Amino acid sequence: MKKLLVIGGTGLVFLVIVILVVIRINERSLEKELKNYLIQEKRYREDDIEQVSSKFGKMPQYAVFVSFKDEPEVTYSYVKKDKWIQLGPSDAEILSGKTFKHIDDRAH
Numbered sequence: 001m002k003k004l005l006v007i008g009g010t011g012l013v014f015l016v017i018v019i020l021v022v023i024r025i026n027e028r029s030l031e032k033e034l035k036n037y038l039i040q041e042k043r044y045r046e047d048d049i050e051q052v053s054s055k056f057g058k059m060p061q062y063a064v065f066v067s068f069k070d071e072p073e074v075t076y077s078y079v080k081k082d083k084w085i086q087l088g089p090s091d092a093e094i095l096s097g098k099t100f101k102h103i104d105d106r107a108h
Helices: 002-040 091-095
Strands: 049-056 062-068 071-080 084-086
Touching: 002 049, 002 062, 002 071
Parallel strands: none
Antiparallel strands: 049 062, 062 071, 071 084
């Protein structure tokens, strides 16, 4: 019985580690893919981008966050559906009168 608990516990720990590694691999892949999108499609230079990071969550499952060197106080959020979609800043932030240098064109 004790041996079965040890084997089960070890298996559970291994499963958790595998899940965490898979999540991190997916995050890194999305970070790289978004950075390539920003450089190739949106025509940013690599040195325009301060940081690209991602986070696993509930909705959206993976969000990728970007800050730019010339606007470090603003974080832009992106998700990948069929294409990259910028989620933030919100319409309320946009309508507040604050200007954003890197906002994607979208209907307001």
